[in-house]
Amino acid sequence: MLPVFLSSGLFLGWSLGANDAANVFGAAVGSRMVRFRTAAIVSSLCVIFGAMYSGSGTADTLGKLGEVNALAGAFMVAFSAAITVYLLVKARCLVSTSQAIVGAVVGWNFFSGSATDPAVLSKIMLTWVACPALAAVFSIFLYKCIAGAIRAAQLHIFTLDGMTRWGLILAGAFGSYALGANNMANVMGVFIPVAHLQPIEIFPGLILTATQQLFFLGGLAVSVGIFTYSHRTMMLVGDGIVKLSPVASFVVVMANSLVLFMLSSQGLSNFAVSLGLPPIPLVPVSSSQATIGAIVGIGLLKGGRGIRWRSLANIAFGWVLTPVMAATICFVCLFFLQNVFQQTTFQPVSYELTPTAWEKLTELDEIKQETLTKIDDLWLERFPNAREFRQELRDRLGKQPETIQTIMYYARRDSLRLSPRVIERLGTEKLTEAEIAVINKLSGQVFVHSWHLKDVLGEMSPLWRYSETDAAHNKALDAKFKFLDTKLHIQEPDGR
Amino acid sequence: MSHSVLRKQIGLKKRIDEFLDQVSEASLLFKQGVGFYIDEKHDQFEQKLNQISTVEHHGDEMRRAIERQLYLKTLIPESRGDVLQLLEQLDTLLDCCKEVLWQFQIELPEVPYKSHDDMQELVSYSVESVEAIVRSARAFFRSSDVSDHLHKVSYWESESDKVTTRMLMDIYRRDDLSLCHKSQLKDLVRQVAQIADRAEDVADRLTIYVIKRML
Structure with missing residues (x-):
């Protein structure tokens, strides 16, 4: 079934290639500085490369927003995003796959x-708003530097032409890399938790993880989009919307790429943290909007006369319209998929303040006694989904998002059973033998809450303990626990 | 792709430089030719006439080759049109030098002795303006400051205007020349002065191209 369900993601990838690659190479191809074939080949390779090597940062953020936990659900999420993008492109709106997804x-x-x-x-949402503004700032800065350098260097008109060609190709390659890194999560992100692919070893030392395989497929879909459909959009970007000098288009592509790169690079984010700055949010953004932001930046530098303010209004409109439309389509289609086609679109997650959860909450410093008194009556009552539980908590506690978040985290029922047969089947691909040996000691036990398993395993062995200093170890541990969750999870009867 | 483009660009740079050399050379030949004509050194005059014809022919061929290459290799797409117009205008300037020299050969005008110095002066101002516009064009291609040279074109053009007026007034106030002769000389003087006028036209266009090229 997987290929059928993946098809919607591939469709979304195709439309990403058809539309967004034009932002990166449009000016170059439209002004005939770079041939379409060169642009398409460079762009395809770099998109795939970017997706496979830095695509996971933004996928994590999307995963935090909502972990789509059934394949049919993931299919419909990607499908409704793709339909939204398609319809809005037809209606000539400035559309972004990020907002749709x-x-x-x-x-x-x-x-x-x-x-x-x-x-x-x-x-x-804040990142979406910040993205065009950031692109504008980058483009102003880059333009000033580059224009100054060119004036100082006094290059021959043909030398400048040759350098600009190279620059456009390099900037396009960088832009495609950033596009793959930033936007691949849109295309394939929702499938990561549900598509259980086995890692493939291409040759010793080079192993493609499940996520990388998915992103590679997505990258291929984007390439097909670039080759089959982007030529038209590139000519439109290059000729129609704005007339930019080749140097200015180089600046626009660079500014766009820098923004996308910044918002998808885990390394850069870690670097910012090491400097004592807040971490850079890794969020999929719209490359079309970044491009318009960069163009507006150059327009402002030239006195702001040539700016078409309507295109800015169009961006703001897209921030609201695209997500609302995608959400509506998704909701309606999921209803049909579940009730007419009898597909499982989600695994229900229930919540309950079990004795274990209650005990843990009393131990926590951030949860005050009065809070517990207020929610006392919810004790042992089971809620079929997060929304109802949160509503009850809100009714009792008022506006305390962080406390509610904490309580919800500890009350979530994951129902993990460590049956000997399942433990046997865990395999050594993701876990070491030592780690499995620790799990084996718990054989036969049932854990209602995933955090409880984490705590117990952590107490039993340092292998399963979170480190206070080693972020990489913690990240690997997160992935291992996620793997355990999917393997050990048992379906509770009628979702309760 | 870009590698071969780079190589072609180096060839093209050389070609454009050579073309500008031809324009400048034609103006120098023109100056020498007129000098020999006035001094009645007919052999040397004819030699210059032949030389300028060859240079003009060469220039035409070069311009065509450059144009072809620019379009075939899609170089400098955004300022290609401007560069082509500039080259064509410079080529007309070159043609103009040749035509005026041929006019001497065809009409064999008798330049009165009193106007010899004025004629030499007029020719040298026209040639100066051509030189200045060639220098401006070179600066345009090398992206250095064009305005240094552009204002000189205007200067020499206005100087040549002054000499033209003075010469025509002198000629028409003379009693020893027939009206027919005066009319022929007027035409000749105007033709020589036209070289400077054309150079100024090129300079005007170049000013606009420079503004357009400002990033």
């Missing part, structure tokens, strides 16, 4: 009753 995930959250984390959602 976020809308669709929120639509899934609504349908499945999962809670949408307002902190993550607001982080994503």
Whole structure:
């Protein structure tokens, strides 16, 4: 079934290639500085490379927004995003796959009753608004530097021409890399938790993880989009919308790429943290909007006369319209998929303040006694989904998003059973033998909460303990626990 | 792709430089030719006439080759049109030098002794303006400051205007020349002065190209 369900993601990838690659190479191809074939080959390779090597950062953020936990659900999320993109492109709106996919995930959250984390959602929305502004700032800065350098260097008109060609190709390659890194999560992100692919060893030392395989497929879909459809959009970008000098288009592509790269590079984010700055949010953004931001930046530098303010209004319109439309389509389609086609679109997640959860909450410093008194009556009551549980908590506690988040984390029922047969089948691909040996000691036990398993394993062995200093170890541990969750999870009867 | 483009660009740079050399050479030949004509050194005059014809022919061929290459290899797409116009205008300037020299050969005008110095002066101002526009064009291609040379074109053009007026007034106030002769000389003087006028036209266009090329 996997290929059938993946098809919607591939469709979304195709439309990403058809539309967004034009932002990167449009000016170069449109002005005939670079041939379409060169642009298409460079762009395809770099998109695939970027997706496979830095694509996971933004995928994590999307995963935090809503973890789509059934294959049919993931199919519909990607499908409704793709339909939204297609319809809005037809209607000549400035559309972004990032906004469509976020809308669709929120639509899934609504349908499945999962809670949408307002902190993550607001982080994503803020980044969307910041993205064009950031691109404008970058383009102003780059333009000033490059124009100054060119004037100082006094290059021959043909030398400048040759350098600009090279520059456009390099900037296009960098832009495609950044596009793959930043936007591949849109295309394939929702399939990561549900598509259980085995790692493939191409040759010793080079192993393609499941995520990388998915991103490679997505990258291929993007390439097909570039080769089959992007020529037209490139000519449109190059000729129609704005007339830029080749040097200015180089600046625009660079500014766009830098923004996309910045918002998808885990390394850069870690570097910012090491300097004592807040981490850079890794959020999929719209490359079309970054491009328009960069062009507006250059327009402002030249006195702001040539700026078409309508295109800015169009961006703001896209921020609202695209997600709302995608969410609506997703919700409606999920309803049909579940009730007419009898597909599992989500695995229900229930919540309960079990004795274990209650005990843990009393131990926590951040949860005060009065809070516990207020939610006392919820003790042992089971809620079928996050939305209802959160509503009850809100009714009792008022506006305390962080406390509610904590309580929800500890009350979530994951129902993990460590049966000897399942433990046997865990295999040594993702876990070491020593780690499995620790798990084996717990054989036969049932854990209602995933955090409880984490705590118990952590107490039993340092292998399963989170480190206070080693971020890489913690990340690997997160991935291992996620793997355990999927393997040990047992379906509770009628979702309760 | 870009590697071969780079190689072609080096060839093209050389070609454009050579073309500008031809324009400048034609103006110098023109100056020498007129000098020999006035001094009645007919053999040397004819030699210059032949030389300028060859240079003009060469220039035409070069311009065509450059144009072909620019379009075939899609070089400098954004300023290609401007560069082509500039080259064509410079080529007309070159043609103009040749035509005026041929006019001497065809009409064999009798330049009165009193106007010899003025004629030499007029010719040298026209040639100066051509030289200045060639220097401006070179600066344009090398992206250095064009305005240094452009204002000189205007200067020499206005100087040549002054000499033209003075010469025509002198000629028409003379009693020893027939009206027919005066009319022929007027035409000749105007033709020589036209070289400077054309150079100024090129300079005007170049000013606009420079503004357009400002990033």
